[in-house]
Amino acid sequence: MAVPGVVYTLDPAAGRWVAPGRGDLPALAGFRLGVTEPTRDNTGAGADGYDPPTRVLGDGTTSVTVRPGEVLEDTVVRGWVNLHVGATLRNCAVTGAEVPADGRPLVNVVVPPGWDGTTQALIDHCTVQPVESSRALGYSAGVGIKAYRLVRSKVADCIDALTVSGGATAPAVTVEGCFLGDLTVLRPDPWGYWPATHNDAIQLHGSSVPHPPQSVSVLGTTVEARPGGGSNVDVASIVDGSAEVSLAGVMISRPTGAYSSVLLERCWLHGGNQTVNAVATGVTARIVVRGCRLERGTADGGNPVDGLPHVAAYVDAAYDLTWEDDVWICGGAASAVRRK
DSSP states (O other), X not given: OOOTTOOOEEETTTTEEEETTTEEOGGGTTOOTTTSOOOSSSSSTTOTTOOOOOEEEEXXXXXXXXXXXXXXXXXXXXXXXXXXXXXXXXXXXXXXXSSOOTTOOSEEEEOOTTOOXXXXXXXXXXXXXXXXXXXXXXXXXXXXXXXXXXXXXXXESSSEEEEEOOBTSOOOEEEXXXXXXXXXXXXXXXXXXXXXXXXXXXXXXXXXXXXXTTSEEEESOEEEXXXXXXXXXXXXXXXXXXXXXXXXXXXXXXXXXXXXXXXXESOEEEESSEEEEEOOOSSOXXXXXXXXXXXXXXXXXXXXXXXXXXXXXXXXXXXXXXXXXXXXXXXXXXXXXXXX
């Protein structure tokens, strides 16, 4: 049984969960980071020996704030969470509101002025998933936008599962052993930017400063760019391209700054037009994809609307891209395609 209030830390080399003075967590002995594929069932609130949360906060129209040093756990939040850097959200289910989402993530990380660039908010064994009645209201992201560590959590039924944007700082985002998927595909786009939503499991924007090494690290995580139950576009129209929908697993875009290091390590990447899509940013950037299982772009991810091929990865030539020990799990051999 997990011990409330104790932070269990992933040891990637050993594939174990440990806590200072407590040793391994027996309930997690069967899960090895980067070896066991995270799923909808083995991640999120109530997983790994935690009891399902029963306490309820919010009325479906408000937000809950967790301030630095505070821990909110074992709670169903009906609304949004404003999670300050230095705070912890553990074994909670965030179900969203039943009013328009006004663009904020369901879990909105609040970064203080003068932030040190490394301290994070902790989101541990949480389910971030709007209820069915609110999925079509336009949740742009489940968690965002920087300074967070997401551990063994499930983020589903949003337009984008995660958004990462450094702005005037590096983002300092770590994702470990999570499930990100079941994207809500909508036509028309509720924000009016596209004929239909552009959905990404992880949307990476730039910063106005270079990132230090591995400022964005995604480890042992399942990234699934497929339509979820909240979608109002049927799969057939996605497949034939008529819905003008575009899906990506990891999207690196926007000419707003630098990426000096993004690490994807021992992850499972499924579905989408591409599992990794990195478009030109006008800067030299480095991406390391190490020990991942990548799926070639698949039919249920939709046909490209801008002429991009169905491949496992589409990466602009401006990026310094490193593949190490990766496995193509669908469609035979595939490689990154670089736009000239």
